[in-house]
Amino acid sequence: MRKPSLILAALCLVTAPARAQDAAPESAPSPNAIIDMAPEKAWVRIPASDVLVMTLEPGPKGDARTVIIQLMPVPFSQGWVENIRTFARAKWYDGITVNRVQDNYVVQWGDPNYDNPEAEGEARALPDGLRNVSERHYSVVLSRVPIPENAPSPIQTCAAEDTACLSKIIDDAQAFRDQMRARQLRFPNDPYSHQTRFADGWPVATDLASFQAWPVHCYGMVGVGRGYSPDTGSGAELYTVIGHAPRHLDRNIALVGRIVEGMEHLSSLPRGSGALGFYTEDEFGKRTPIVSVRIASDLPDADQPAFEYLSTESDTFARYADARANRRDPFFILPAGGADICNIPVPVRRTADAAE
């Protein structure tokens, strides 16, 4: 007997071909069906200046390999994000390689002669104008921590010298703590923070004691390689997560974006057999060359790819997140009743029109 092809149908990106005799039982829509029904106004255009187009050398059979990275918006990690734009505009990334692929952890790319004990030549000089960003920018101070569950909540920051802004934050913090106490609100179950939530399209964790928020290490997030503290990395070496969310890296290293297309070109690369997944000398041939990295807004209009994310403040996203936490589509027999934030990936889609 043939069974439906929906073996392990969860998380499907498209609906598998159904057969009349194998029709799924009637049930609630899947998370992806909910996304498909989203009204146009629930989609938010990603600014072209936040889109990086990273072109890898073609694959073994000549197939094109393009990876699209969405850079993180204000208020997170802007010093490093600006450095990445500086590297891209200086074409510094052109000709670097993927040097490290560690299973269930990260893929890392950079100058093979930089930060590498196996360096064969001289490292290329860094471009002018890079900022040295301090560790305190791994997280941001919140001006107002939202009540959990869908509260509208712009996250704001103060300049260090802006005492009026800072004292407003302190007042807000006190007011929020009082409110929490009065309401006895319970936080979602996150082992790594007091509360996780989505803000402006990004997964964020918060600490209500220090009143801080920070982006979290989910699959496909992009971060900045660094040496030992106090080094925070310049942006010359970047990595992406290719396994279970390494949340212990949160607030220990800068996150600057996420991969929104072409992830499979990195996640399926051969693993390195050296320490930390670096390719050993015998494996230098496995290093994937990066032909170029460009900011989409620097490309000719006709060549600019355009992307949208599903507003995390939209009703559709709330329904989608609920469906991820409580799968009621036909394959499932027992909804989980919860989900961790990295199991609710923010939907991103490519749009037909060129950038604004």
Place this chain on the structure above:
Amino acid sequence: MRKPSLILAALCLVTAPARAQDAAPESAPSPNAIIDMAPEKAWVRIPASDVLVMTLEPGPKGDARTVIIQLMPVPFSQGWVENIRTFARAKWYDGITVNRVQDNYVVQWGDPNYDNPEAEGEARALPDGLRNVSERHYSVVLSRVPIPENAPSPIQTCAAEDTACLSKIIDDAQAFRDQMRARQLRFPNDPYSHQTRFADGWPVATDLASFQAWPVHCYGMVGVGRGYSPDTGSGAELYTVIGHAPRHLDRNIALVGRIVEGMEHLSSLPRGSGALGFYTEDEFGKRTPIVSVRIASDLPDADQPAFEYLSTESDTFARYADARANRRDPFFILPAGGADICNIPVPVRRTADAAE
């Protein structure tokens, strides 16, 4: 300036080569250093009858590709585990292929002509003696739910008709609930269950209302593909997790083991571009053939690979888990203060001696 090669040193399997001028600051041992210091008695031999040796066709450059799967012990999923031994002994798996690779989700292998809308030929007949296992075996009833934090706790089950055993469970449950109330114990933060813990080397979640326990979908866990409920799968199609833990599958599908060696041979396979990551007709050439699957105890003594896991009831494991949740080794500046269960992988090692 060259910086140490310890960029993203977290989770390193070995210590990167250190240079005198780049010596790490003094700090607490890393999780891996703690494992290296484990006394021999903390390691538990995995029975050879629980070890599957899956040999893939050699890689593109003729490199051998062997994947080792540890089957799950009593009391979990034993009906399916026994079926898998039946398939292996009938050599039914020999010549099947990897048919599905879905990024950040699963790799799935089976008969390409079984459960496949693109089937080119007839599916092979199933071996005799397979059991049809019911959905209630996705979890087990606990005879005694442990106090969190390192309580010794053999998990036991009752036969449905064993009323004496069942009433003992009910009494124990009541006693446990009273104990919980008296102690006001707090559960670790798991969005998917009341409590997660390790039992006999495996990550387990528990529900204190229904008094059940079940294994959880972490990276590298192996499960049984199935059709729509009430089908529970025979074991003819297996999958492993190659991304963030899809915990919503817990209790919706049977877990039967985990990959303890050779994971990279599956996780780095090219992704399928069809629905659910199945290879499309154009991509049939990407299907990786599985040459053979054998139970280690069925191999000649000299050919039996031997493995040990770090006892999850050992002091070393407690220190290791604590270090995973609170990284104090040199790379880290801020310990997380917690970890989810899938971010505490159970250490497994190959041992030199042949099986017992």
